[in-house]
Amino acid sequence: MxxxxxxxxxxxxxxxxxxxxxxxxxxxxxxxxxxxxxxxxxxxxxxxxxxxxxxxxxxxxxxxxxxxxxxxxxxxxxGLAPAIDDPARGQFLRWMSFVATQVYAHFWLKDDPSRLVPDASLHSQVSRRIEARITDCWAVMERETTGFAAAGPWILGQGPTVLDAYVAVVSRFRPRRRRFYAAAPRLGEAVRRLDADPRLSRLWDERYPFFDGWEDD
The missing domain is CATH 3.40.30.10 (Glutaredoxin)
Known part of the structure; x- marks a missing residue:
């Protein structure tokens, strides 16, 4: 290159x-x-x-x-993804797509409900339902990736991969980390490990700083 x-x-x-x-x-x-x-x-x-x-x-x-x-x-x-011939490659692709389509995609509407719902009186209800759906999706991912726990402390066991980075950032969007931790405790352990990675400390400080109460709704 x-x-x-x-x-x-x-x-x-x-x-x-x-x-x-x-x-x-x-x-x-x-x-x-x-x-x-x-x-x-x-x-x-x-x-x-x-x-x-x-x-x-x-x-x-x-x-x-x-x-x-x-x-x-x-x-x-x-080493930010399983190799093409790694048995974990299929699950890596599955969950990358899952985060993109089942979680991240919701924020286009959540950030501005008027894009699809003209009635402003319904926007808070739309937001609550989206947050509930996102929380449910994290719970699904938690259940379906539990089998990787024996292989290591990251989402797919060995890591970290770009999947860990993706989840670490997207899980900071609303409904924030507290509900994420409750729905997906093992995923929560993985992303908190990435939060504390010294290689990323400057990046977090400059681009997505932690502050008192940042994990709450």
């Missing part, structure tokens, strides 16, 4: 998972910060979303799940 990785991201967004993966891989990257909606519209007028990653060969990628999987492929030395 030639050139550099260029990441368009914002503080407290899903792009932080991509930054975490790059840091864990020891990979240098250029960050283009997108601090607000106005800047987002100017820099990324088509989809108006982050993350957006420019690969060293000039290709542009969006969609957190796809970016994270591709990074693991391009940076195999970092």
């Amino acid at each position: 030639s050139g550099n990785f260029v990441l368009y991201g914002g503080q407290g967004t899903g792009a932080v998972a991509v930054e975490a993966a790059l840091v864990l891989a020891g990979q240098a990257y250029e960050l283009v910060d997108v601090p607000d909606a106005q800047t987002l519209g100017r820099l990324l007028p088509q989809m108006r979303q982050v993350p957006r990653l420019i690969l060293p060969d000039g290709q542009a990628m969006t969609e957190s799940e796809a970016i994270l999987i591709r990074l693991a492929e391009l940076l195999p030395h970092a």
Whole structure:
């Protein structure tokens, strides 16, 4: 590969998972910060979303799940995903897709219920139901990945992988970590381990800082 990785991201967004993966891989990257909606519209007028990653060969990628999987492929030395012939590879792909489609996708509506529900009096109800659905999905993932506990302390046993980074960031969105921990205690142990990883301490401080009460609704 030639050139550099260029990441368009914002503080407290899903792009932080991509930054975490790059840091864990020891990979240098250029960050283009997108601090607000106005800047987002100017820099990324088509989809108006982050993350957006420019690969060293000039290709542009969006969609957190796809970016994270591709990074693991391009940076195999970092061990951020099971290898193609690893028996855990299928489950890795399954749960990456699950987080993207069954959890992360809900935030498009949760962030602005008026996108689909014009009646403002219903927005709080929509939000509560989405949060309940997200919590249920974390519980499903907890049950279905329990078998990996014997292999190690991360979501798929050995790790951390980009799946751990993805869950660590997305589980900080509402309904926040307290409900996540209650629904998925083993997943909670894995992401708290990543929260405390010294390689990521500067990243968390700058891009998704911890503060009093951050785990609560």
